[in-house]
Amino acid sequence: MAADLAEKTDRYEGLLAEALEEATVAPREGTPMADAAADCYGMAASYLEDGRHFREQDDLVNALASFSYGHAWLDAGARIGLFDVPTEGHLFTVE
Numbered sequence: 001m002a003a004d005l006a007e008k009t010d011r012y013e014g015l016l017a018e019a020l021e022e023a024t025v026a027p028r029e030g031t032p033m034a035d036a037a038a039d040c041y042g043m044a045a046s047y048l049e050d051g052r053h054f055r056e057q058d059d060l061v062n063a064l065a066s067f068s069y070g071h072a073w074l075d076a077g078a079r080i081g082l083f084d085v086p087t088e089g090h091l092f093t094v095e
Contacts, residue, residue, distance in 0.1 A: 009051075009060045012067035016048050019074050019091045023083040037082035044070040 023041065027033035047070025054063035078085045078092045085092045 005060050005064065009055065009064045009067065012064055012071065013048070013051060013055070015091065016044065016051070016067045016071045016074075019071055019085075020044060020048065022091055023074050023078065023085050026081055026084045033082065037077060040073045040077040040082055044073040046070070047073065 020041070023044075025034055025037040025041065027037055047066045051063045051066030051070065054060070054066060074083065074085075075092055077083050078094050085094060087094055
């Protein structure tokens with residue numbers, strides 16, 4: 001089971017890092033929606049950092065949770081139009 005947790009944690013870290021690279025703010029700069037997108041992106045990036053911190057502490061459960069929460073911020077933002085994201089592939093559930 002520990003091996004499954006380690007593999008899943010690695011996979012989710014990679015997914016979040018890749019999703020952060022792919023997501024771009026969709027709303028026009030200076031609008032409230034662009035501000036909301038920046039907030040969501042910042043939360044996702046913070047959860048990536050937190051997850052990496054937990055991993056360094058050998059706390060894989062909290063690392064996995066952090067990576068999952070971070071990806072959820074991006075995915076939810078993409079669903080409501082805050083981010084332009086790829087519509088094909090495994091990173092986002094927009095289609």
